[in-house]
Amino acid sequence: MKLLSFAAVLLGAGVALSAPARAEPTEINFGIISTEASMALxxxxxxxxxxxxxxxxxxxxxxxxxxxxxxxxxxxxxKVQVAYYGNKSAMEAVDRAEGEVFAQATMANGQPGYFSLLIVHKDSDIHSLDDILKNPGKYNFANGDPNSTSGFLVPGYYVFGQNHIDPKTHFKRVVTGSHETNIMAVLNKQVDVATNNTTDFERVSAHLGDKIKDVRAVWKSPLIPADPLVWRKDLSSDIKKKVADFFFSYGKIGSSADQERERKNLEVLTFSGFKPSNDDQLLPIRQLELFKTRVKIESDAALSPADRTAQLADIDAKLAELQKKTASAN
Incomplete structure (x- = not known):
């Protein structure tokens, strides 16, 4: 007679075998969006x-x-469990990458957020947004990453969408770059106008010195909510607590020397710290995306009147629902 395995004997005796406990991860990958060169970040x-x-x-x-x-x-x-995003890229992570907003940066300048910019060289003949809008085909333009809030979404709506302009056809040439790349392109007169934001402009200014005086802003957006931190929803509650406790206390708890050192680390990023947040902080960004889509539908000559009416009604229903969520969140 074959010998029974030890496990089989235990099972036959009614002793339950439990699977080995899964080891708690001891490592996380932290993603940083490419606002500047990787070495600087x-x-x-x-x-x-x-x-x-x-x-x-x-x-x-x-x-x-x-x-x-x-x-x-x-x-x-x-491959990334926690990340620092802009609001638009955070929205993409929440919608299709199992992401969840858990924190929001607080700005060192005391503002609740930051602003998108259009920048030009100091020698440029562009002095206002009107100069850009009224001169199709004249200027070279450096747009931001398509997933950038301040470099793409916000100027895409407030500058181009509201003025019924397609950047791809309005400018003589369009290139895409990070915030730092766009500043350098303007400084070197490789483009005439570029998108940027007040936070990264200040950050890059710190290592450009007096050169930054050769760049000026000709347009500033409405306020953009400060950037979020996002983690994967399936992170264990233990790791989430460790990560959250760290960010919410950073620069605020510990010896005075430690707090001062940590605050200086944050100031390099133009932050004063982090506070709790959730996916509701993305509601204004979702509204902007829908507004931009609505403008495109309104100006799409290829749509039949019936299709246009139906699509606009769908967009308006979604906007109304977002408005309700925004009101309840506030």
């Missing part, structure tokens, strides 16, 4: 990641990609 975030490792016991590996989509896709395939 590494230098800015490295001290914070070092403190995060020391205070949470987690190994924190920075994850960089050449564009915003790379960070979103990294989170989608669980």
């Amino acid at each position: 590494k230098q800015q975030w490295a001290p914070i990641f070092a403190d995060m490792e020391a205070q949470t016991g987690l190994k924190v590996k920075p994850f960089f990609a050449s564009d915003y989509a790379g960070i979103i896709e990294g989170m989608r395939f669980n």
